[in-house]
Amino acid sequence: MGRFADDSAVTQVDDDHFGATLVDGYAVIGGALHGGYLMTVASRAMALAVDRPDPVTVTAHFLRPPTVGDAEVRTEVVRPGGRHATVAARLLQDGVECVRLIGTYADLSTASGVTDQRREPPQRRAADELADPVALADAAPEGSFPIPDLFRSLQLRSDPRTWGWALGQPDGTGTMQSWCRLHDDEPLDSHGLLFLADVLPPAMFNLGGPLGWVPTVELTVHVRRRPPAGWVDAEFRTASVTDGYGEEDGELWSEDGHLLALSRQSALAPRQS
Amino acid sequence: MGRFADDSAVTQVDDDHFGATLVDGYAVIGGALHGGYLMTVASRAMALAVDRPDPVTVTAHFLRPPTVGDAEVRTEVVRPGGRHATVAARLLQDGVECVRLIGTYADLSTASGVTDQRREPPQRRAADELADPVALADAAPEGSFPIPDLFRSLQLRSDPRTWGWALGQPDGTGTMQSWCRLHDDEPLDSHGLLFLADVLPPAMFNLGGPLGWVPTVELTVHVRRRPPAGWVDAEFRTASVTDGYGEEDGELWSEDGHLLALSRQSALAPRQS
Numbered sequence: 001m002g003r004f005a006d007d008s009a010v011t012q013v014d015d016d017h018f019g020a021t022l023v024d025g026y027a028v029i030g031g032a033l034h035g036g037y038l039m040t041v042a043s044r045a046m047a048l049a050v051d052r053p054d055p056v057t058v059t060a061h062f063l064r065p066p067t068v069g070d071a072e073v074r075t076e077v078v079r080p081g082g083r084h085a086t087v088a089a090r091l092l093q094d095g096v097e098c099v100r101l102i103g104t105y106a107d108l109s110t111a112s113g114v115t116d117q118r119r120e121p122p123q124r125r126a127a128d129e130l131a132d133p134v135a136l137a138d139a140a141p142e143g144s145f146p147i148p149d150l151f152r153s154l155q156l157r158s159d160p161r162t163w164g165w166a167l168g169q170p171d172g173t174g175t176m177q178s179w180c181r182l183h184d185d186e187p188l189d190s191h192g193l194l195f196l197a198d199v200l201p202p203a204m205f206n207l208g209g210p211l212g213w214v215p216t217v218e219l220t221v222h223v224r225r226r227p228p229a230g231w232v233d234a235e236f237r238t239a240s241v242t243d244g245y246g247e248e249d250g251e252l253w254s255e256d257g258h259l260l261a262l263s264r265q266s267a268l269a270p271r272q273s
Numbered sequence: 274m275g276r277f278a279d280d281s282a283v284t285q286v287d288d289d290h291f292g293a294t295l296v297d298g299y300a301v302i303g304g305a306l307h308g309g310y311l312m313t314v315a316s317r318a319m320a321l322a323v324d325r326p327d328p329v330t331v332t333a334h335f336l337r338p339p340t341v342g343d344a345e346v347r348t349e350v351v352r353p354g355g356r357h358a359t360v361a362a363r364l365l366q367d368g369v370e371c372v373r374l375i376g377t378y379a380d381l382s383t384a385s386g387v388t389d390q391r392r393e394p395p396q397r398r399a400a401d402e403l404a405d406p407v408a409l410a411d412a413a414p415e416g417s418f419p420i421p422d423l424f425r426s427l428q429l430r431s432d433p434r435t436w437g438w439a440l441g442q443p444d445g446t447g448t449m450q451s452w453c454r455l456h457d458d459e460p461l462d463s464h465g466l467l468f469l470a471d472v473l474p475p476a477m478f479n480l481g482g483p484l485g486w487v488p489t490v491e492l493t494v495h496v497r498r499r500p501p502a503g504w505v506d507a508e509f510r511t512a513s514v515t516d517g518y519g520e521e522d523g524e525l526w527s528e529d530g531h532l533l534a535l536s537r538q539s540a541l542a543p544r545q546s
Contacts, residue, residue: 102361114543117514118480118511
């Protein structure tokens with residue numbers, strides 16, 4: 001495991017064919033590779049396929065979890081476009097499709113138009129004043145606070161109450177929040193925001209229902225800005241679960257109060273035991 | 274123009290090939306056919322292709338607007354699946370792709386699992402106490418309140434303040450709301466919710482910025498329940514526009530207070546003149 005940019009890199013084989021190596025270090029509890037990591041890998045290929053640097057909106061349907069090792073991304077340019085280009089992609093391993101994606105790409109650095117921000121930037125304590133959940137887990141009685149490999153692939157800082165669910169004390173809000181950044185101040189690009197858009201444990205865990213595997217059916221991310229250096233505030237909320245189907249809405253904010261991305265996923269709630 | 278079910282029907286030609294006739298009556302201002310109508314047409318084909326009746330989550334990228342007349346939907350089963358099946362689709366006219374979709378389908382009538390509703394059902398006055406915007410428009414000075422054909426394809430009841438933007442008086446909230454139902458008490462199915470998820474004018478018009486064409490880049494709808502008979506409350510909000518990119522988040526509720534669907538679209542704000 002190295003720098004995130006290397007771990008999520010793709011190599012162009014042909015116009016519509018890219019190679020990737022899925023590496024250790026991005027597994028969630030249970031061992032499956034993290035959906036946001038897979039989405040970042042695929043998005044890098046999609047951007048190359050249409051020669052546009054940034055995802056404006058990208059959707060992934062998760063079909064089956066790949067394992068660590070070689071994978072490939074096959075792209076199909078749906079509309080080459082002018083300002084916006086649309087591209088579909090399949091992430092495959094051993095010829096089996098694991099993730100299907102569609103996205104529209106552009107160059108966000110040249111975007112101009114109306115800005116009207118009605119969402120409140122989060123009022124969080126500075127990252128340095130908050131707790132490192134990995135350190136909390138390492139200090140907890142063995143096995144009481146299982147930490148997936150994934151959480152060692154980046155730095156997290158959050159209110160310890162966010163993580164009470166892991167010790168049997170969900171806060172009841174249906175929210176999950178943390179400051180996030182890559183190790184060693186590695187810069188994050190717009191594709192890396194797809195990784196952060198699914199990086200925390202399910203917000204559903206703080207509703208107070210049963211814990212368990214929460215499969216993501218689909219994740220859509222709207223990217224608004226390339227992230228500046230520093231911490232990114234990641235906030236997620238599940239506000240409605242119906243017959244086992246829940247959404248998780250996310251907002252990613254820069255330290256200086258700019259909205260970087262919105263995300264929404266459709267996920268399956270754990271079954272009542 | 275007839276019943277919505279007929280207007281949005283598809284005819285199966287082959288396993289992965291469906292015919293449709295796009296009819297008059299679903300045009301927005303400017304004459305383009307309405308995205309939610311196109312999504313309903315495609316979704317009917319997608320459900321047939323995987324033999325699952327309901328969209329759980331479906332995403333459409335709008336490439337170019339088709340016109341009234343014959344169209345076809347080409348489907349690709351991505352994962353036949355068990356409880357969930359995933360399918361991609363292309364809506365084409367004269368061989369040219371107009372909409373690309375991907376969706377995961379299931380039978381929502383047999384869904385069971387946790388229900389935990391934290392969203393507040395809207396507190397609206399009963400539909401019968403509210404105004405018909407089509408009647409308001411017909412009574413307004415000619416041309417001051419242009420009504421697209423689309424709004425004559427269903428019944429709408431809302432607070433007149435919702436429509437003040439059309440007379441130069443946006444309410445400044447970035448929201449748009451109306452009760453909706455089909456004419457003659459025609460029942461709405463889960464595919465019809467995709468139509469309602471994009472049926473009102475852009476919520477952006479009530480932010481108070483410039484009016485103009487608001488192209489939808491991508492629309493994703495999560496369906497939670499098949500709609501019961503009666504009115505459906507449709508509420509939309511744009512809470513952040515960044516460099517010309519805005520989201521529109523929607524909730525569809527039944528009269529008896531059940532969440533039927535969540536929607537989110539990525540749309541382009543009108544340019545400052």
